[in-house]
Amino acid sequence: MYKYNYLFDFTRNVFMKMGCSASDSKIIAEVFMAAELRDHASHGMIRIKDYYELWKAGRINVKPDVRIVHESPSTAVVDGDNAVGMISARRSMEIAIEKAGKAGTGWVSTRHSNHFGIAGYYSMMALRYDMIGICLTNANPLVAPTFSISRMMGTNPIAVAIPALKQPPFVADFATTPIARGKLAVAEKKGEKVALGLVQDKTGKPSDDPAILKSGGSMLTLGGDRLHGSHKGYCLSAIVDIFCAVFSGANFGPYVPPSVAYLPVLDKKVGEGTGHFFGAMRIDAFQTAHEFKTKMDEWIETFRSAKPAEGQDRVLIPGDPEREAEKRIMKEGINLVPAIKDDLISIAKELKIEFE
Amino acid sequence: MYKYNYLFDFTRNVFMKMGCSASDSKIIAEVFMAAELRDHASHGMIRIKDYYELWKAGRINVKPDVRIVHESPSTAVVDGDNAVGMISARRSMEIAIEKAGKAGTGWVSTRHSNHFGIAGYYSMMALRYDMIGICLTNANPLVAPTFSISRMMGTNPIAVAIPALKQPPFVADFATTPIARGKLAVAEKKGEKVALGLVQDKTGKPSDDPAILKSGGSMLTLGGDRLHGSHKGYCLSAIVDIFCAVFSGANFGPYVPPSVAYLPVLDKKVGEGTGHFFGAMRIDAFQTAHEFKTKMDEWIETFRSAKPAEGQDRVLIPGDPEREAEKRIMKEGINLVPAIKDDLISIAKELKIEFE
Numbered sequence: 001m002y003k004y005n006y007l008f009d010f011t012r013n014v015f016m017k018m019g020c021s022a023s024d025s026k027i028i029a030e031v032f033m034a035a036e037l038r039d040h041a042s043h044g045m046i047r048i049k050d051y052y053e054l055w056k057a058g059r060i061n062v063k064p065d066v067r068i069v070h071e072s073p074s075t076a077v078v079d080g081d082n083a084v085g086m087i088s089a090r091r092s093m094e095i096a097i098e099k100a101g102k103a104g105t106g107w108v109s110t111r112h113s114n115h116f117g118i119a120g121y122y123s124m125m126a127l128r129y130d131m132i133g134i135c136l137t138n139a140n141p142l143v144a145p146t147f148s149i150s151r152m153m154g155t156n157p158i159a160v161a162i163p164a165l166k167q168p169p170f171v172a173d174f175a176t177t178p179i180a181r182g183k184l185a186v187a188e189k190k191g192e193k194v195a196l197g198l199v200q201d202k203t204g205k206p207s208d209d210p211a212i213l214k215s216g217g218s219m220l221t222l223g224g225d226r227l228h229g230s231h232k233g234y235c236l237s238a239i240v241d242i243f244c245a246v247f248s249g250a251n252f253g254p255y256v257p258p259s260v261a262y263l264p265v266l267d268k269k270v271g272e273g274t275g276h277f278f279g280a281m282r283i284d285a286f287q288t289a290h291e292f293k294t295k296m297d298e299w300i301e302t303f304r305s306a307k308p309a310e311g312q313d314r315v316l317i318p319g320d321p322e323r324e325a326e327k328r329i330m331k332e333g334i335n336l337v338p339a340i341k342d343d344l345i346s347i348a349k350e351l352k353i354e355f356e
Numbered sequence: 357m358y359k360y361n362y363l364f365d366f367t368r369n370v371f372m373k374m375g376c377s378a379s380d381s382k383i384i385a386e387v388f389m390a391a392e393l394r395d396h397a398s399h400g401m402i403r404i405k406d407y408y409e410l411w412k413a414g415r416i417n418v419k420p421d422v423r424i425v426h427e428s429p430s431t432a433v434v435d436g437d438n439a440v441g442m443i444s445a446r447r448s449m450e451i452a453i454e455k456a457g458k459a460g461t462g463w464v465s466t467r468h469s470n471h472f473g474i475a476g477y478y479s480m481m482a483l484r485y486d487m488i489g490i491c492l493t494n495a496n497p498l499v500a501p502t503f504s505i506s507r508m509m510g511t512n513p514i515a516v517a518i519p520a521l522k523q524p525p526f527v528a529d530f531a532t533t534p535i536a537r538g539k540l541a542v543a544e545k546k547g548e549k550v551a552l553g554l555v556q557d558k559t560g561k562p563s564d565d566p567a568i569l570k571s572g573g574s575m576l577t578l579g580g581d582r583l584h585g586s587h588k589g590y591c592l593s594a595i596v597d598i599f600c601a602v603f604s605g606a607n608f609g610p611y612v613p614p615s616v617a618y619l620p621v622l623d624k625k626v627g628e629g630t631g632h633f634f635g636a637m638r639i640d641a642f643q644t645a646h647e648f649k650t651k652m653d654e655w656i657e658t659f660r661s662a663k664p665a666e667g668q669d670r671v672l673i674p675g676d677p678e679r680e681a682e683k684r685i686m687k688e689g690i691n692l693v694p695a696i697k698d699d700l701i702s703i704a705k706e707l708k709i710e711f712e
Binding site: 075315316 | 514580591663
């Protein structure tokens with residue numbers, strides 16, 4: 001088990017060694033560790049190697065000039081200058097929050113960025129300002145639209161954080177697919193099958209093979225099949241893609257660049273890098289903050305009081321599982337499987353820093 | 357088969373007889389007919405009786421004073437004064453569009469409203485201004501959150517309309533449940549079972565009975581069960597509810613008032629009436645309108661070129677099915693089943709207007 005501080009410091013050191021500034025490296029480490037703490041390990045330490053390899057391949061800019069290229073009172077387009085995703089994303093969310101301070105709401109679409117970790121981190125930045133935070137991103141294509149076998153979209157997540165008063169905030173952070181890609185990898189490693197309704201084979205037939213992506217298969221959108229509303233998942237994922245990439249001038253759909261160095265840069269580009277979208281809404285642009293947060297407490301308490309189904313002991317509020325994980329993991333520490341540990345040891349060796 | 361104009365005029369006359377102004381009645385008829393044309397008959401003529409009965413029961417205000425009660429440069433809260441939903445919704449979307457004209461984006465949360473027909477109608481109002489339009493509404497509770505058997509949410513739809521240049525606009529308009537409630541009613545009338553993953557019985561067990569809502573059952577959220585991402589559908593539906601009701605001061609969750617007179621007004625209120633949420637985003641607050649719309653054409657063409665699965669002949673863009681229905685129905689006319697026809701005949705008789 002690793003202590004939070006140990007992995008935080010290590011991660012910061014890795015990015016400082018790669019040439020990121022001290023303050024940027026701190027932000028990047030914070031986002032990595034937020035993923036670990038919130039039990040989204042698929043976006044945590046396991047990804048450090050991907051960023052490191054992208055940097056070695058010269059595909060990421062550690063001294064970026066993240067800047068606004070177009071704006072209105074409540075909007076901006078940000079060019080991330082090919083930054084590590086966390087840096088362009090955090091700056092973009094700060095701009096959204098600044099805009100909201102004056103105009104009531106702020107909306108930023110960001111191009112020329114890269115993988116940014118967990119979307120929830122940026123949405124939660126708004127909470128301390130008594131704002132609702134929203135964060136979307138597109139991602140490399142693995143998901144087929146309804147009726148199709150082509151991988152046209154990423155798992156394109158949606159994160160929304162809403163403050164309450166005495167209750168903890170409502171924090172939703174979810175991919176627009178039924179399951180995260182990481183869970184397919186876990187099932188594959190365990191030699192298990194997955195439920196139908198998550199992936200399909202290369203002809204579009206339902207599949208229970210978690211490794212099907214390697215043989216031309218694709219992930220399905222939320223809903224699974226047409227009968228269960230997969231076209232709604234397709235709509236959601238498409239909206240995320242358009243807000244992130246068409247608003248900003250990033251690559252959309254099948255042209256989103258890979259977030260790993262072992263996949264080649266695509267021949268065709270329709271924009272710059274990966275795209276994100278950020279929103280901040282001042283709650284007192286609608287109700288006084290106190291009134292709104294009191295109502296949110298009531299909303300949360302009402303939903304907590306819903307009757308559990310047989311065999312369930314309670315109904316959760318979005319954000320509950322992650323909060324509980326945070327408490328547990330902060331206390332117990334973070335477990336890294338041997339393969340990840342080995343990766344980090346060899347990165348440490350190459351960069352001449354400590355890790356054991 | 358009825359001609360569009362005949363049903364339009366009839367609907368307008370019904371609402372004028374109920375005391376709505378001529379211009380309000382025209383708007384209401386337009387929204388009803390938009391539902392029929394887009395093949396969402398569940399929100400068309402079948403609902404006229406519900407509105408009529410609500411009016412007879414004195415539960416709806418035909419001379420409303422729809423007004424802004426709070427605002428910032430990019431936001432407003434509108435009080436619908438218990439109007440027919442179409443009137444408060446249309447005015448609210450106009451305000452969102454006006455705000456967007458100045459601030460880049462406009463966001464309106466509306467309380468004390470009623471059922472407003474199809475959400476897509478309001479989102480599409482933004483298109484002619486080269487804006488993206490967004491519309492959400494909460495609705496009376498039929499849907500259980502993940503792990504619960506309590507009906508806590510409506511089918512809470514999301515509509516997003518995005519303009520293109522040569523291509524028709526992208527228009528998504530979907531409930532945050534796998535299936536519309538109307539489709540359950542159709543299956544019930546035909547004596548058919550429905551697929552698993554749409555509804556559950558009163559204990560939370562999967563059910564294929566389309567009439568299960570009558571015996572304490574509930575609809576499931578998009579995703580169906582936890583394994584297939586129902587918690588994501590729950591998040592979406594909850595976000596819609598909070599934006600519509602907590603921002604505005606309307607009733608949320610299980611307290612949303614029924615949109616039919618045969619269900620009693622609830623004892624407990626946590627706000628005023630039903631809530632909606634509207635957004636308008638000027639596309640040139642991000643990119644020049646021409647650049648954006650050209651990119652949207654490219655986005656749409658890219659997705660149209662996705663490979664269909666075996667047995668499918670093409671991949672659809674959100675809005676395609678409705679556009680095709682519009683053309684067909686405008687030409688062929690609108691079919692009303694005998695039960696609806698009978699309802700309209702008796703309403704016509706009571707109001708002393710023509711219908712046959």
